[in-house]
Amino acid sequence: MMLGMGVARGQAPAAPAASGATAPAPKRQLQAVRISAAPKLDGVLDEAVWQSAPVATQFTELEPTPGRPEKYPTEVRVLYDDNAIYVGATMHDMAQDSILRELSNRDNIGNSDWFGVFVDTYNDHLNGYEFIVTSGGVQVDMRQSPANGEDGSWNAVWDSRTALHGTDWVAELRIPYSAIRFSKAPEQVWGLNFGRQRRASRQKFFWNEVKPQVSGFVNQWGELTGLKDLKPPLRLSLTPYVSTYLNHYPFNEQGKQNTTTSFNGGADVKWGINESFTLDATLVPDFGQVQSDNQVLNLSPFEVQYNENRAFFTEGTELFNKGNLFYSRRVGATPIGFGGVSGQLRTGARQFDGSRTGGEFVVQNPGVTRLLNATKVSGRTSKGLGIGVFNAISNDVYATVQDSTSGARRDVLTQPFSNYNIVVLDQSLKNNSYVSLINTNVTRAGQTYDANVTSALFRLANQKNTYAVNGGVVYSNRRGQVFGRNEEVADRDGYKYYVGFNKISGNFTWGADHGIESHSYNPNDLGLLFGNNNISQSLYANYRIYKPFWKVNRLNTYANLSYSLLERPALYQDLGFYAGGNTTFTKNFLSVGVDFSAIPTTRDYYDPRRAPLGRYYVRKPANTGLSGFISSDYRKKFAYDISGGVRLFAADGDRTGRYSMSLTLSPRYRVSNQLSFIYALSMERNQNQIGYAGGLDGSLPYDNGFLTSFGGADADVLLGRRHVTTFTNTASGTYTFTNRMSFNIRLRHYVSNVHYRDFTRLHPDGVETAEPAYQRNRDNTFNAFNIDAVYSWWFAPGSQVSIVWKNASASFFEANAATPLYFDNLSNTINTPHNNNVSVKVLYYLDYLALRPRRG
Template identity: 25%
Template structure:
């Protein structure tokens, strides 16, 4: 099959990319730093006046860019000290032009394009993980976790202090990092990894204590060793964070049936002011094991999801934004360890754990019409998370959550009904990973489980009562310099429920067992369970100028993880080869450049070719730090087993597309980028998109950005519906109705960040969107396995439009019956706004004021008129939610 055909190419590329690459990876840094014990109280003011800072410090940073391997252009001195409770770091950052130092305020963990300093600490000294702490010359801070040698995650917010000061010769930074924030096991003497990174914004210069060639994608494994710390013990780690929250909701009710018109909405809860209290706790169970506990947690999102018009059969994937779930999420990362440059092309990428399943909107519905009182999300009664390391090489994590039973209420002409719309549910995920031979090899296991207590027979037909999955993953570096790495995973899933539920699951968009021409699939209406498997393996080159990545993966038709994971498509086999070359040495107009290409193929388990793509990518950074990207793709003629949404195969004709983007120097006060794409297919379909992004650093405290995106898509065969008809023998007793779709969409996103101090900020986000779709030339698939259609209104068929409904007679005087189709034209408009005021009045303690505003307007018309549509949107009455939340952190 695919990889057999590509074997000669792989054998050709491997020697070309590997012969010289084996000698390019440097050994671990041999630099050793020493921490000094101090009994002198240290005031964290950034002045560095204490005696310990007057001793000789470490210096000699090495550039990574722009002049790789050269000494840093400006002097930096580093001191490290400690006492029984904390680690202290003092840094003097000299500058020959101190008036050119750039310092901008920003919210915690927000990039500010400033002169900044970052320290990294690998307290476990496993050479793969750790924490980082950052500050810029204005005092804005950031922190997060390090994992997989090079991966960073800014969701972790530690409790630590830093002070900065500006001097005539440059600036200073002074850190105090409590040992309670670091995870380490007790020893007589400690050896940690420790790194310092300095960035000089105007020079676009990055320098480190260790040397990191740009061809080597490593970081933590090269940290210098920090010695000298002894006579301390990991402190008892107990952190409590109680909260109190109140919300004012002003929600517009949905349209109601005629017999309720004229009545006042009896559910005042849509304009209510609910209050809530709860507690988050962190407890250190041992040196490197931590328990996170949430009682009655407030899991509301601070920022709203973007508006999206989805015309596919697939679910939209949204990013997690709730702090409990994003903090430390890298510990639950599965299947992608070892390698740092894994690629996926047209891969379905199933997820075993997708945290947004927990607390999602109720999945059931009420059974009566009338005034509604329905919760917009499921209440999370409690959640726990335990994570850490049993040893330097053995990590562990487990998360569990319990969600409440939810009900929807209906008032229909004064009569009240109450229906269960979500059962009591328990979610859990467990993860462990064992590393060997200095992290050159590893093997891990991940398991998930969902248990639902379903009482209502309607819910039993909608949801599985039990779901579980298990996966094994790992990696192995294939050579001593750690240039080549093999990474992979394999897993299995099992779900169980009522026969009706399993039948609907088999027929869902992720599986489509009902496809009439798929002889290897069958809907089993008596089955009460479904078991499946999936796997993927990569061969990746992680260092050197040559780029190479190859992968092969498969998801069998019965694999299912959507109860606690995410899966859009099963019955899929996919493989690719990705290769190219990167130039890091400046030459002519170019500072860096890369040329890469990819070959991708995909099949279903029936052997049908369902994907074939050839792509070329060119990216560059110019000497003035502008950048540009160009991509060209060709999609070959294949079959599509998804377009009829459970019907027979269709042919997918070949197409070509291109993408280009250009961006200015991101260091400038006004930064901008432009992008455009276009594509055309043999089917007659085409697309054109364009986007503009502007970022304005208005002052030291204010940053604003705006993006404007426009797209025009003409689909030659947009699916509309399926109509059963025993006389449609050519298409297995059903008519698959399509239409040509002309879709226009314009969207804007505006952000304003106003940071008054490093602990006081205001953020505003506004996203208006208008999307219209006009259908024409309604038609039905003529024969399976083709791209041939019978257009309605031709060859004896008829189609009339009356009161928003098409009435279609597919064969005129023939036996087929007339059927109606609601006019699918749409005109959707929305605006979402979100404003957040944050004040960290004490370390770890925060006061929030949040306002969320949403307007939505829908019309059954397909024409686009910017002025009219925007005016109609402004006339729409909004939903408003006002929230206040107070948290208080203390360490008893």
């Protein structure tokens, strides 16, 4: 986000360097001043206590030209009392109209100047807090950690004010101790840095110089001294909520329109167990207002990875994301027996002619698992030991089926009572290093299988922070029966390991890594793995010129060589070479990038969906790809992003003309500092693609999901040569009334059309034979349409009113109903009955420290 080393779209390239030296800048120190009476938070630093505090100034430029002193000074002072840290900053500028002040949603900087406070309360040089306020008063907060890097999903309750004073702007922040964690030591030294962005000149500055060629960010902060007799407060807060929903579904089981209402209530609780650890719990959570998923047609053998939009599962999860073993969408996901309900329907009575009368049909089959509660306990001791415990519980989920003759209904269990648990131990070490131990566990009621994954990870860097070795080993275990079947799970035990050695600092960095995921390794009950049974290794090299030269701000280049095999049996899969670069021009801040790849003939053992892997594979001919992007300067009212690519495949026997191409156009227009619009049109075309078209028994390729829909080793496989055309239109608009009130609307229409030209039968060892007599039409079209409109008002710190309207429709047409023309699909989508949902939710933040009676 803020300091990513890549070139962000519409942004200047982050973190250019002042010199080739890889040693971090000396640590500067600032003394905080204890006060007895808190200053008024008004954006005016006129109290005498501010003038008595030492000043942090003489910031150093980070981008676009690193190492230069700032021309327009920044002055920062720090105060503290028994309740909070207070930061007052004055940003001098050349003129008031040089201070850009776009209003935006919380956690979105937009086209605005900003000032940031960065604190590392345990001074471990690995983990930190970021509190940023824009010149328009918009708050942004983030956490820094080795697992998540800069994590913008973290939110805290704090207060700030900004004001313009002539050619200066002032930021005043109050960061309560309840928002951060620190030790009980009588005298403390915290890691500290201040940052500033002058958006008009696309410059970023830091008080303690940050060098981009030095690995890490938190380890390049200065120090805050003078902190004495800090007492971590009782961190106890309750955020109750009430919500109400009006849901309109186009049809129920009788084909009649159906409107329902509901009223919900629950709460989020935060309790500081001690100075280091916090318990976060959500009781009877309600996630109905989260943004709709971007549904797609999935022709691959792997499941679709959706973004996590539920705040409880994105905030404060840096410990639980260590090792990438936690895919939070598993918690409250689709019931594991959701797709098997039709197989449990009772058929009707058999007649003399062999037909049947009556039988059952599905009335209701919930697609999500409702959580009863979820709890997180996390923190880090003064010795650098991070401890995290996550636990969530979901209740039984049932589908309802009905007999078409008698009308009798019965329930079919689709998800048993389940407990999800994660335990993490993460020890910070010197030199930006760590070791970690992670365990994930899913326990289900009854005989349904349980799953357990245990991992040990490490990263060790040398004292100069120029080289590092990292790695890990993971063990997965499943015990019990497959849900709905009287059979034990197969491949109960599996493992994974990886190790890498890297040069991590300097203009030239490089590395090598090697890893194995065994054929029976499976972390997918609480994690996400697209495919196991892999042996992979790669070499990479990056070269960056950080200082501006010629007509560009900096240049990033990379090259990568990768090679992989199946683990069992040890068979070749693929080999690939990848290279590219990107830069931003100094005059117009136009960012451009290009990527190239060359891949020899490969073998896809996953697409045939046959287990065990190794006998069947789909040959993919040698191919080369070229892609790139152009991103204009977001400071201008009108800006744009363009990206695209093409991949050409060599002829494979009598098959020629295979290629893929993509193009995305995304213009944006800022009408004013309050109103803006973004539009994105994406098109993708795969011509003569060869892929799984189903089994010759009639099964279709659209119920995919790795390790769940694989057929037997000797089952027949049907491949199809197809044209796949996909369009995605997304339009969004934002009107920001104030820095605490906004309205957003987002519309998305997705359509993917698949047309099959011919079919082949796939035999072992990649041999294909034509199926000219195969007549079944498997063409299909998938449409998805969503509207998400959100009004949000933060009426007090941590307290919010939100009104959300969601409109959704999805349709899937097969065979003769498939529609190849885009505007026909759009018309069909608009005329298809839609689900509508209107909800109102009120959150109110209650802090024990603010509610307790004051003594004195």
